Amino acid sequence: MVKMQENDEETCWKTALISGGSSGIGLAAAKLFQPFQTTCPWHPAHSMCKRLSACDLNFGKLRLIHRSAVLQPPSTIMKKLLGKTVLITGGNGGIGLATAQLFLEQGARLAITGRDKVSLDQAQQVLGPDTLVLQSDTGKVSEIESLMQNMQSHFGHLDILFVNAGSSQPAPFDKVGEALFDDVIATNFKGVFFTVQKALPILARGASVIVTTSISNQRGSPNFGVYAACKAAQRSLVQTLSLELIPHGVRINAVSPGPINTPRFGHRWGVPQEVVQAARADFVRKSPMKRFGEPDEIAKTVLFLASDDSSYLVGTEIVVDGGVSLPLL
Ligand SMILES: NC(=O)c1ccc[n+]([C@@H]2O[C@H](COP(=O)([O-])OP(=O)(O)OC[C@H]3O[C@@H](n4cnc5c(N)ncnc54)[C@H](OP(=O)(O)O)[C@@H]3O)[C@@H](O)[C@H]2O)c1
Numbered sequence: 580m581v582k583m584q585e586n587d588e589e590t591c592w593k594t595a596l597i598s599g600g601s602s603g604i605g606l607a608a609a610k611l612f613q614p615f616q617t618t619c620p621w622h623p624a625h626s627m628c629k630r631l632s633a634c635d636l637n638f639g640k641l642r643l644i645h646r647s648a649v650l651q652p653p654s655t656i657m658k659k660l661l662g663k664t665v666l667i668t669g670g671n672g673g674i675g676l677a678t679a680q681l682f683l684e685q686g687a688r689l690a691i692t693g694r695d696k697v698s699l700d701q702a703q704q705v706l707g708p709d710t711l712v713l714q715s716d717t718g719k720v721s722e723i724e725s726l727m728q729n730m731q732s733h734f735g736h737l738d739i740l741f742v743n744a745g746s747s748q749p750a751p752f753d754k755v756g757e758a759l760f761d762d763v764i765a766t767n768f769k770g771v772f773f774t775v776q777k778a779l780p781i782l783a784r785g786a787s788v789i790v791t792t793s794i795s796n797q798r799g800s801p802n803f804g805v806y807a808a809c810k811a812a813q814r815s816l817v818q819t820l821s822l823e824l825i826p827h828g829v830r831i832n833a834v835s836p837g838p839i840n841t842p843r844f845g846h847r848w849g850v851p852q853e854v855v856q857a858a859r860a861d862f863v864r865k866s867p868m869k870r871f872g873e874p875d876e877i878a879k880t881v882l883f884l885a886s887d888d889s890s891y892l893v894g895t896e897i898v899v900d901g902g903v904s905l906p907l908l
Pocket of ligand 1: 668674675692693695698718747791792793835838839842843844
C-alpha cells in the first residue's frame with residue numbers, strides 16, 4: 580500500500596483497469612471512479628486529472644484515479660448520512676461504538692444503547708452531548724418498547740437501525756443450563772426480533788436496518804452452540820424480514836464479522852485470560868491474513884449498508900472476516 584503524502588504528486592493517484600468499461604455497469608463504475616474535482620487542493624496545477632479521466636472515458640481502458648476523497652479538505656467531502664436519524668443497539672463498545680463514531684463523522688443524528696453504566700458514560704464522552712445514550716436491555720421486550728417510544732419522541736422517526744447488541748458465553752454442550760440458554764437467546768435472538776418489530780412503526784420509508792450476525796452462523800462453533808444458533812436464526816430472520824419489510828419501504832441486511840479486535844473480546848467468557856489469549860492466537864494462526872479485523876473495518880461495511888450506496892441490497896449478509904471462513908480444512 581502506498582502511503583499518501585501531501586507533497587508527493589506520485590501518490591495522488593491510484594490506477595484501475597475496468598474491462599467492459601464502455602457501457603452499462605462498467606461505464607457506471609468508471610463515472611463513479613472519476614475525480615469529482617479537477618484540481619487538487621495541495622497541487623492546484625494538477626490539471627492532469629481532468630485530461631486523463633476524459634481521455635479514458637472516451638478511448639482507453641487504463642484509468643488513473645485521483646484520490647480526491649483523501650485530498651479534499653474534510654469540509655468539502657459529501658457526508659453520506661447527513662441529518663439521518665440512527666439507533667445503534669450495543670453502541671457503548673467495540674463494533675457499535677466504532678460505527679457510532681463513523682456515523683457521527685458522516686453527519687448522522689445518533690442514539691445508542693447498552694446496559695453497562697460505566698461504558699455508557701464513557702461512550703457519551705466519546706460521542707459528545709448531542710448523542711442520546713440510553714441504558715436499555717435488549718433481552719427485555721418492555722425495555723425495547725420504551726426505547727422505541729423514546730426514539731419517537733426524540734427523533735420522530737428512524738432512518739437507520741443497527742441491531743448490533745450481542746454477547747456470547749462459552750460452555751460445552753452438556754454444561755449448558757436453562758439460565759445460560761435463556762440469557763443467550765434473549766440477547767442474541769429474541770432481542771433482535773423484537774427490536775426490529777417494535778421499531779417498524781417509526782422506520783421511515785427508505786430506512787435501512789442492519790443486523791450484526793457472525794461467521795459462526797455457518798460453521799461449527801464448539802462451546803458456542805447457543806450463540807451460533809442464534810446468529811444462524813438472525814441470518815434466517817434477515818432473509819424473511821427482507822421480504823416482509825419491502826412493502827414498508829425498508830431494506831434489511833446483515834454484516835457478518837469474523838474475529839474482531841474489540842477491547843472486550845472474551846471479556847464475558849468467564850474463563851482465565853490465558854484461555855482467551857490462546858483462543859486469540861488460534862484465530863490469528865488460522866486467519867489467511869494472520870490478523871484480527873478492527874472494529875472500524877466492520878463500521879465501514881455497516882456505513883455502506885446504511886447509506887444509499889447499497890440501495891439495491893436486500894436480505895443479504897456481507898461477510899467481513901479476512902477470509903477466515905474460506906478454507907475447506
Ligand atoms: N468481536 C467479534 O469477534 C465478533 C465476531 C462476530 C460477531 N460479533 C458480534 O458483534 C456484535 C458487537 O459485539 P462486539 O464484538 O463489539 O462486542 P462488545 O464490545 O462486547 O459489544 C457488545 C455490545 O452489545 C451490548 N449488549 C450485550 N448484551 C446486551 C443486552 N442484553 N442489552 C443491551 N446491550 C447489550 C454491550 O453493552 P453492555 O456491555 O452495556 O451490555 C455492548 O455494547 C455482537 O452482536 C457480536 O455477537 C462480534
